[in-house]
Amino acid sequence: MEAFAGRYQLIDLVGIGGMGSVWRAWDLRRSAYVAAKVLGQHDAATLLRFVREQSLRIEHPHVVAPHGWAADDDKVVFAMELVQGGSVATLLGDHGALPESYAAVLVDQLLHGLSAVHAARVVHRDVKPANLLLDATGTGVPHLRLSDFGVAGLLDEPRMTRHSTILGTPGYLAPEQLAGADPDPRQDLYAVGAVTAELLTGERPGTDGKLPHVDGPLADFVRHLTAKDPSDRPDSATTAGRLLAAAGAVPSPTTQPWLDTPDTPEVFNQLPPLPPTWTPTGPRTRNSPDLGSHQPARPPHTQPPGPAAAARAAASPEPGANKLAPETAAGHRAPTPQPAAPPERSRGSGRGMWVVAVGCFVGAVGLLGSAVWLLVR
Structure with a gap:
């Protein structure tokens, strides 16, 4: 399987959002499964939002922020931790x-x-x-x-x-x-x-x-x-x-x-079973144990829905409800945020170089402040 920008192997589609599709992917550099949001051609304003989103890096157990991105031809992708329980x-x-x-x-x-x-x-x-x-x-x-x-x-x-x-x-x-x-x-x-x-x-x-x-x-x-x-x-x-x-x-x-309570809430694994060529620990190899693609939790929607x-x-579905399904208080204190290190980046070919250049350019313009208004007008 060819890797996107030489880094991310897109395995299966797990969600559709307003700005693109979300895939379960294998990160060759991290040797781990990730959620990869893939965007096609977009206008300048959307691209600016994308560049800013992937620049965020907030390390916290209750936050999922992008940790890497890549560009290849006319598509860009950014990756984050794969969360299995839906939203x-x-x-x-x-x-x-x-x-x-x-x-x-x-x-x-x-x-x-x-x-x-x-x-x-x-x-x-x-x-x-x-x-x-x-x-x-x-x-x-x-x-x-x-x-x-x-x-x-x-x-x-x-x-x-x-x-x-x-x-x-x-x-x-x-x-x-x-x-x-x-x-x-x-x-x-x-x-x-x-x-x-x-x-x-x-x-x-x-x-x-x-x-x-x-x-x-x-x-x-x-x-x-x-x-x-x-x-x-x-x-x-x-x-x-x-x-x-x-x-x-x-x-x-x-x-x-x-x-x-009579009806205890239960959060299931909402991801579909892995394809036969993949195992819970990564791509299937000749020496991989015969675990198949079984998941520890049952697939979604196997429980008959109740009246609620x-x-x-x-009712009408909430906009963006399927964006990412790969998605104490006493003395409550704000955790110390980690330094905003730039996300890891992989470069693709062709027009992907243009996207990378735009990202760098937008970052520089953001530091200058007023020049950003020129990009969105």
Whole structure:
């Protein structure tokens, strides 16, 4: 099998997103499976967003950020860790409303991830269930990872889109974000509040800004995070984490209260079985053990959907819900972000050299500031 740009062997398609397709791939340099997002020819604005996304490198257990990229002819690809459990949108579609304790663990992990993102002076701007990936943990403690930084904004940096362009997903956007305000971490916190309401009720926020009604210990938490005036929201993800802890909904690390509920949430391995020429440890060789392509978890959609899943399936699908299916609070502190080392890069041939050149050029122009506006006008 020929490797893309001499590095990534694309194995099978696992998702389709707004900016390209997502493949399970084998990274020859790392000798590991990765998720590879492949983009074809795009306009300048999309290319700028791509170059900026692959420049992010935030090392945190609850963040999935690109760690390498390559270009070949008229296509580009960037790679990130392969997450097997699908997204929170998948979980909600299969299960519906989640137990309060389970939802609180997910939100707590999301706030930890956002603490690291914001500490790196990045605003995600598209926090929603489809961009929250899950490890395949079964009925155990879930492990969430924030992904897809394609429309992320950098604090105190020139805007890469016109003021009239609204980036993000309706229903999860703060009012000032809809009005075209500059990136602000409190916009992400509004989205966290909207996501929390969805986790607890199984209902998506309305595109008109109306949120599902939430009762119980997390009602005040949702109300504070989704305040229309950003000054009425917590000033940081760390402060929001303390507010979540004060609600008393996050269970201790040694307990799993959701196991006692009638319908326990379960996160399955959502990836299809590997092709016969591949094994869990890489390409099949003559000396490979005869493990076939069996996966430790069952393939997706083998469980008949319940009433909640059927009702959600009848509704319009959330935009970008299949973008990447390869996708405590007490004393909550922002983890120290790692230095933003440039992602690894592999060069292809032909027009790929042009894409690499554009990436370097955009990086340089970004440092100059005002010149970026010339690229997007």
